[in-house]
Amino acid sequence: MSNGQNERREMTGAEMVVQALKDNGVKHVFGYPGGAVLPIYDEIFQQDEVEHILVRHEQGAGHAAEGYARSTGKAGVLLVTSGPGATNAVTPLQDALMDSIPLVCLTGQVPTSLIGSDAFQECDTVGITRPCTKHNWLVKDVNELAATIHEAFHVATTGRPGPVVVDIPKDVQFAKGMYVPPQTAPRTSYQPKVQGDLEKVKAAVELMAGAKKPIIYSGGGVVNSGPEASHLLRELVDLTGFPITSTLMGLGAYPASGKNWVGMLGMHGTYEANMAMHDCDVMVCIGARFDDRITGRLNAFSPNSKKIHIDIDPSSINKNVHTDVPILGDVGRVLEDLVRLWRATAKADKKALYPWWEQIAKWRARDSLAYKMNNDVIMPQYAIQRLYALTKDMDTYITTEVGQHQMWAAQHYHFEKPNRWMTSGGLGTMGYGLPAALGVQIAHPDALVVDIAGDASVQMTMQEMSTAVQYEAPIKIFILNNQYMGMVRQWQQLLHGNRLSHSYTEAMPDFVKLAEAYGGHGIRCDKPDELDDAIREMISVKKPVLFDCRVATLANCFPMIPSGKAHNEMLLPDEATDEAVANAIDAKGRELV
Amino acid sequence: MNAQLQPTGSAYFIAKETEKPENHTLSVLVDNEPGVLARVIGLFSGRGYNIESLTVSETEHEKHLSRITIVTRGTPHVLEQIKHQLERIVPVHRVVDLTVRSQELGQERPLERELALVKVAGTGEARVEALRLADAFRASVIDANTEHFIFEITGKGSKLDQFIAIMKPLGLVEICRTGVAAMNRGPQGM
Numbered sequence: 102m103s104n105g106q107n108e109r110r111e112m113t114g115a116e117m118v119v120q121a122l123k124d125n126g127v128k129h130v131f132g133y134p135g136g137a138v139l140p141i142y143d144e145i146f147q148q149d150e151v152e153h154i155l156v157r158h159e160q161g162a163g164h165a166a167e168g169y170a171r172s173t174g175k176a177g178v179l180l181v182t183s184g185p186g187a188t189n190a191v192t193p194l195q196d197a198l199m200d201s202i203p204l205v206c207l208t209g210q211v212p213t214s215l216i217g218s219d220a221f222q223e224c225d226t227v228g229i230t231r232p233c234t235k236h237n238w239l240v241k242d243v244n245e246l247a248a249t250i251h252e253a254f255h256v257a258t259t260g261r262p263g264p265v266v267v268d269i270p271k272d273v274q275f276a277k278g279m280y281v282p283p284q285t286a287p288r289t290s291y292q293p294k295v296q297g298d299l300e301k302v303k304a305a306v307e308l309m310a311g312a313k314k315p316i317i318y319s320g321g322g323v324v325n326s327g328p329e330a331s332h333l334l335r336e337l338v339d340l341t342g343f344p345i346t347s348t349l350m351g352l353g354a355y356p357a358s359g360k361n362w363v364g365m366l367g368m369h370g371t372y373e374a375n376m377a378m379h380d381c382d383v384m385v386c387i388g389a390r391f392d393d394r395i396t397g398r399l400n401a402f403s404p405n406s407k408k409i410h411i412d413i414d415p416s417s418i419n420k421n422v423h424t425d426v427p428i429l430g431d432v433g434r435v436l437e438d439l440v441r442l443w444r445a446t447a448k449a450d451k452k453a454l455y456p457w458w459e460q461i462a463k464w465r466a467r468d469s470l471a472y473k474m475n476n477d478v479i480m481p482q483y484a485i486q487r488l489y490a491l492t493k494d495m496d497t498y499i500t501t502e503v504g505q506h507q508m509w510a511a512q513h514y515h516f517e518k519p520n521r522w523m524t525s526g527g528l529g530t531m532g533y534g535l536p537a538a539l540g541v542q543i544a545h546p547d548a549l550v551v552d553i554a555g556d557a558s559v560q561m562t563m564q565e566m567s568t569a570v571q572y573e574a575p576i577k578i579f580i581l582n583n584q585y586m587g588m589v590r591q592w593q594q595l596l597h598g599n600r601l602s603h604s605y606t607e608a609m610p611d612f613v614k615l616a617e618a619y620g621g622h623g624i625r626c627d628k629p630d631e632l633d634d635a636i637r638e639m640i641s642v643k644k645p646v647l648f649d650c651r652v653a654t655l656a657n658c659f660p661m662i663p664s665g666k667a668h669n670e671m672l673l674p675d676e677a678t679d680e681a682v683a684n685a686i687d688a689k690g691r692e693l694v
Numbered sequence: 695m696n697a698q699l700q701p702t703g704s705a706y707f708i709a710k711e712t713e714k715p716e717n718h719t720l721s722v723l724v725d726n727e728p729g730v731l732a733r734v735i736g737l738f739s740g741r742g743y744n745i746e747s748l749t750v751s752e753t754e755h756e757k758h759l760s761r762i763t764i765v766t767r768g769t770p771h772v773l774e775q776i777k778h779q780l781e782r783i784v785p786v787h788r789v790v791d792l793t794v795r796s797q798e799l800g801q802e803r804p805l806e807r808e809l810a811l812v813k814v815a816g817t818g819e820a821r822v823e824a825l826r827l828a829d830a831f832r833a834s835v836i837d838a839n840t841e842h843f844i845f846e847i848t849g850k851g852s853k854l855d856q857f858i859a860i861m862k863p864l865g866l867v868e869i870c871r872t873g874v875a876a877m878n879r880g881p882q883g884m
Contacts, residue, residue: 227729232740236784239728256784290725290787416778419771 109281114243114274115140118207121250122151124283127178129154129169129543131162135182136222137209140274154543154572157564159186161536163193164562167202168537169544171523172498174327176203176257177540183209184222187268188229192530195233197264199527200350201325203257204264206230207250212272213241226268235263241270243278251283260293261414262325293413297430302438303446305385305409305426310447312383314457315343318366318395321350321526322388322412322432324519330433331519334387335359337440342451344461346374348389349511350526357515363461364470367395368662369508372469372671373461375660378403379668380460386410388432391421392527401667411435469660469673470512479629481506481581481652485513485553488579491636493517496548498541500524502534502558505587505658510553532561535578539565542574549577549640556582557606566619569645577639577646583654584609591657594682616647627651657682713769717746718793719804719876720777721884725785726752726760733783734762743768743776747808747851749873759787763876790884792876799880806876810854815842816865824864831857842867 112120118141122130131154134142145153156162159181166177177197181190187208197204211220227239236256240246246269253265309315317338323330331354338345338361345355346366355362364371366378375397378384384406389395391410396402402422410417410424411432418427428435443449472482499514500523501507507524516522523541525533538552552559559580569576589604613623622644626635632650639646659674672681724730731750738745747765752758766776773791780789792804812833814824817840824843828835833847842865847857851874858869877884 228732231729231733232736288725288784291784414778414782416775416782418778420775 109279111277112280113140113144113277114246114269115144117243117247117278117280118250118269118274119144119148119151120280121247121283122178125251125254126175127151130178130180131156131165131169131540132180133157133159133162133182133186135184135186135209137183137211137271138180138186138207138269138274139209140271141180141207141209141269153180154539154568156536156539156568158562159189160192160532161539161562161565161568163190163204163206164196164530164533164536165540165543165565165568166204166206167193167197167200167533168500168523168540170197170202170204170540171324171537172520172541173544174520176205176254178205178207180207181209182222183211183226184224186222187224187226187266191229191233192528194230194264194266196525196528196530196533198233198235200525201262201321202264203262205250205253205257206234206264206266208266208268209274210239210268210270213270214272216270226266230266233264234266235261237266237268239268239270240273243273243276246273246278247280247282248284251281252288254283256291260291261322294429295413295431295434297411297428297435297438299438301426301428302435302442305428305439306442306447308383308407308409308426309341309343309385309443310449312343312381313453314377314381314460315341315383315385315454316363316377316381317341317343317345317385317387318347318378318389319345319351319354319387320348320389323351323354324388326388326432328519330388330431330436331355333433333436333440337436337443340440340443341449342454343385344377344458346370346378348392348395348526349524351389352511352522353516353519356517358517363465365511367392368397369512369658369660371465371512372467372660372673373464375662375668375671376464377461381406384408386412386424387436388412390414390417393421396421397662398665398667403668467673469671471674472656472659475653476629478653479627479632479650481509481583481656482513483629484579484581484632484650484652485509487632488551488553488636489514491633492549492551492640495640496545497521498523498538498545498548498550500534500537500541500550500552502552502554502561503529503531504555504558504589505591505656506553506555506558506581508588508658509581514553531555531558533558535559535562535576536565536568538576538578539569539572539574542569542576543572546574550574551577551579554578554580555587556580556584556609556612557586560610563615566616566621566645566647570620573644575643575645577648579639579648580612580650581652582609582612582649583652583656585654587656588658594657595663612647612649616645619645621645621647623647623649625649625651711769713771715767715769716773716793717765717767718773718791719806719874720764720766720780721790721792721876722762722764722780723787723789723884724760724762724783725787726758727785730760730783730785731762733785734764734780737779737783738764738766738776741775741779743772747873749875763874765874788884792878792884795878795884799878801879804876804878806850806874807848808851808854808872808874809846809848810858810869810871811836812845812847812858812861812866813842813868814845814861814865815867817841820864824861827857827860827864833857
């Protein structure tokens with residue numbers, strides 16, 4: 102990796118930071134300089150092994166690092182200054198915590214002698230970031246700096262991955278001390294369990310073998326566990342013949358073209374996926390966490406099933422939903438055992454599953470993702486379908502912002518591989534997608550990276566267009582522009598008597614001119630029959646693109662499990678009349694939202 | 695209190711809690727490093743768990759290990775979550791629910807002791823009565839002049855409560871309690 106390996110030598114704290122990054126295999130750092138990190142920036146200037154990407158706002162650095170991490174499986178690294186630099190990074194840190202993304206965030210801090218004095222650009226970084234990181238450190242002694250950064254990488258990338266912060270006072274960056282290379286002995290208190298209990302795996306195989314109405318429900322943990330886990334998941338599905346659904350975070354682990362795929366589940370999941378979850382007799386949850394967007398009303402969630410739950414985080418098991426067979430361990434390792442044991446002991450009786458598949462086919466026939474096509478106005482679902490049709494055969498990565506467009510993207514863009522889909526699931530961070538696309542493009546310079554965006558979300562981190570132009574990262578920002586915060590409006594229609602309080606954007610920038618102002622390329626399209634050509638233009642332009650796709654302004658996202666309802670009480674698109682929408686959530690449900 | 699009604703489920707699909715809350719005593723073995731107590735306390739406040747009592751001190755100086763004893767209140771489901779959430783904290787070595795452990799060992803509850811310093815001021819009959827009662831409770835006098843006593847008393851929380859209640863009409867001035875220290879009976883370690 103580098104000449105720092107196995108070598109203790111004296112250097113300054115700032116040198117150590119750069120050396121530690123190299124020794125941990127870091128190629129790119131997203132960051133923004135400031136007073137308290139200048140010594141580190143001085144070291145970055147004097148080398149070219151680690152490339153620094155200068156963002157326009159620290160939140161952008163964080164989301165870019167998330168996109169980088171999610172698309173490569175490696176840790177994303179950001180470097181920010183003290184005070185406002187650190188506080189601006191808080192949103193992406195929490196985002197990464199909720200979606201289990203490995204991030205290493207290095208923050209500058211005022212000199213140790215000034216800590217606690219309300220110095221210029223001082224904030225209690227470790228205090229502020231304690232609840233939004235997996236772990237964090239304030240390094241007061243330069244001799245502990247190298248070991249701490251190595252430990253930070255270890256903690257961020259192992260077990261259930263997550264963000265970490267290393268806060269480095271400026272005097273520590275100047276001080277000289279001993280550099281130690283990465284070591285293999287981690288602290289004794291941190292030893293994530295990766296190997297599942299074989300007895301439990303056996304019990305799972307037994308339960309699965311006897312299932313008449315099984316379903317596999319997989320999540321982001323499969324993607325996090327690495328490509329081998331996705332491979333094993335596919336093998337397990339083939340062996341068992343079970344239907345499989347996935348959470349928002351897990352899309353791509355099993356291919357959408359796979360014959361056992363029933364679509365995404367949850368609040369805006371397909372009818373067949375949610376009905377199968379509700380009616381199943383055995384549920385195999387793999388690397389997912391029974392989030393409230395998935396379960397709907399907990400006391401009506403899949404009432405008649407035995408549940409198997411594979412997860413690396415013991416606190417995820419039995420948190421929201423009682424599990425009959427909990428298996429604690431890394432998804433990849435557990436799947437390895439599960440597949441092996443299934444091959445050895447269980448005989449898949451695929452015939453026994455015929456009635457179940459017939460039932461699923463009936464649900465599927467409801468065509469829950471259907472929408473009314475319009476020849477004059479671009480329907481948002483149609484826009485995603487065309488984008489998919491025209492980009493699916495390319496080396497494509499998709500990011501999103503948060504809202505209706507995100508759900509439409511999840512429903513209508515079909516993923517064949519893991520690590521191709523970057524979205525803010527747990528925290529629901531508007532403004533995630535554009536900087537995340539930047540991060541993905543930095544990691545994969547030759548790929549097609551598209552941020553499926555909404556007009557409201559994209560304006561939250563628009564400034565990173567400037568970064569994309571500077572680094573010649575040709576990200577495509579495909580904005581489904583309906584002038585509304587569409588999901589907010591949808592909930593106002595459902596819950597608040599159609600009083601659309603502040604969910605309409607009266608003054609929208611001209612996205613084409615905005616793109617040009619940044620030095621990118623702007624495209625506008627408002628006619629369905631011109632859409633394909635416009636998308637082709639977007640793909641062919643070798644610059645960052647803002648694509649202003651004017652879509653039907655009042656389209657809503659269906660199917661939907663209204664709050665307070667169960668999986669089998671979905672609101673389907675053909676039933677979603679104005680009246681049904683207005684009455685979908687009763688007074689009791691209204692309190693719950 | 696809200697935490698009782700709305701434990702770890704979603705804030706969006708709230709189900710009524712049907713289980714009864716219980717008091718449990720947890721022992722948490724941690725690396726004694728800066729911020730570790732803040733991590734533990736922050737977890738409780740951040741996730742809406744209750745702390746009835748908390749004590750902490752370094753117990754193994756060479757290994758820099760501290761033992762935190764927490765008395766918390768929650769339903770069995772929430773208590774299990776608390777344990778697992780504590781285990782996720784990087785410098786946490788081990789979490790033992792002493793109450794569950796004692797039941798496994800066939801005992802009613804773990805040994806729990808608390809120490810209190812109680813200052814009582816007064817003269818005449820009240821002063822004599824205070825000293826007499828202190829003797830009955832096996833509290834020792836650790837400071838006194840002609841107008842006051844400071845008593846040191848050790849025992850179960852309920853005993854301390856009772857002692858303090860009795861001292862109230864006798865010139866109680868000030869109380870300091872350590873919180874609960876606890877371990878399980880028998881030869882095994884935690």
